[in-house]
Amino acid sequence: MDAALTPENSEEKETPGSGARVAIRAMRPEDGMGVLEIFAQGIAGGHSSFESRPPEWRDWDAGHLEICRLVAVDSTSGEMLGWAALSPVSGRCVYGGVAEVSVYVSERARRRGVGNRLLAELVESSEKAGLWTLQAGVFPENTASLALHDKQGFRQVGLREALGKMPAGPLAGKWRDIVLLERRSPVVGRD
Ligand SMILES: CC(C)(COP(=O)(O)OP(=O)(O)OC[C@H]1O[C@@H](n2cnc3c(N)ncnc32)[C@H](O)[C@@H]1OP(=O)(O)O)[C@@H](O)C(=O)NCCC(=O)NCCS
Numbered sequence: 001m002d003a004a005l006t007p008e009n010s011e012e013k014e015t016p017g018s019g020a021r022v023a024i025r026a027m028r029p030e031d032g033m034g035v036l037e038i039f040a041q042g043i044a045g046g047h048s049s050f051e052s053r054p055p056e057w058r059d060w061d062a063g064h065l066e067i068c069r070l071v072a073v074d075s076t077s078g079e080m081l082g083w084a085a086l087s088p089v090s091g092r093c094v095y096g097g098v099a100e101v102s103v104y105v106s107e108r109a110r111r112r113g114v115g116n117r118l119l120a121e122l123v124e125s126s127e128k129a130g131l132w133t134l135q136a137g138v139f140p141e142n143t144a145s146l147a148l149h150d151k152q153g154f155r156q157v158g159l160r161e162a163l164g165k166m167p168a169g170p171l172a173g174k175w176r177d178i179v180l181l182e183r184r185s186p187v188v189g190r191d
Helices: 029-044 057-063 114-128 143-151
Strands: 011-014 021-026 070-074 080-088 098-105 133-138 155-165 175-184
Touching (some): 021 114, 029 098, 098 143, 133 143, 133 155
Parallel strands (some): 098 133
Antiparallel strands (some): 011 021, 070 080, 155 175
C-alpha cells in the first residue's frame, strides 16, 4: 500500500456542483467488491476495456501494482465513487518506472470531477513513489477518458490501429483502435 496516501492523510474536498464531499484515500482490502462493481459498469459501456467481464479479485490484485491504489468515496455515506490504480507495463528493469493507468468512476458519480481528482492524486502519488511515466490506452470513442487524461497532462502519442479484437459482448469480433496516451513526469528521473 502506498505510504504516501494512507487513509489517515486522505484529503476531503467539495466536488463542484455535487453538494457532496469526496475523499480520496488508499484502497483497502475490503474495497475489492466495490472496485469490481465499478469496473463492471465501465466494461458494460463498451468503450473502456477489451475485458468482457471483471476478473476475480485475486486476478485484479495480482495484475496491479500494490502502490498507488486509490479510491474516491462520498465522505458522508462512505459509498465508493471510483478508483484508480496502476499496472506494470513490462518486467524489464529499465521500464520499472513506467506503469499503465486504470481509472473508473461509478455511473452515478460521473461528470462531477471525481475522475479528475482521482487521476490528479494518482499522478502525484506515482511521482512520490518514483515512477516517471504513466501511460494509458484509450478507445478513440471514449471521449470522457480522452478529456480526463488531457486535463491531467497526458499527451497523445499516437493511434494504434486495430490493436485488438473485442472477445465478447455486443461488439464481439470488432477490431478496435487504441489511442496511446502518456504523461512523462517533469520531476522524476530528470537527473
Ligand atoms: C472516464 C471517466 C473515468 C471520467 O470520470 P469523471 O468523474 O466522469 O470525469 P470528470 O467529471 O472528472 O471530468 C474530467 C474531464 O473530462 C470531461 N468529461 C467527462 N465526461 C465527459 C464526456 N462524457 N464527454 C466529454 N468530456 C467529458 C470533463 O468535462 C472534464 O474536463 P474539464 O475538467 O475540462 O471540464 C468516467 O467517465 C468513467 O468511469 N468511464 C467508464 C470507465 C472508463 O472509460 N475508464 C477509462 C478507461 S481508459
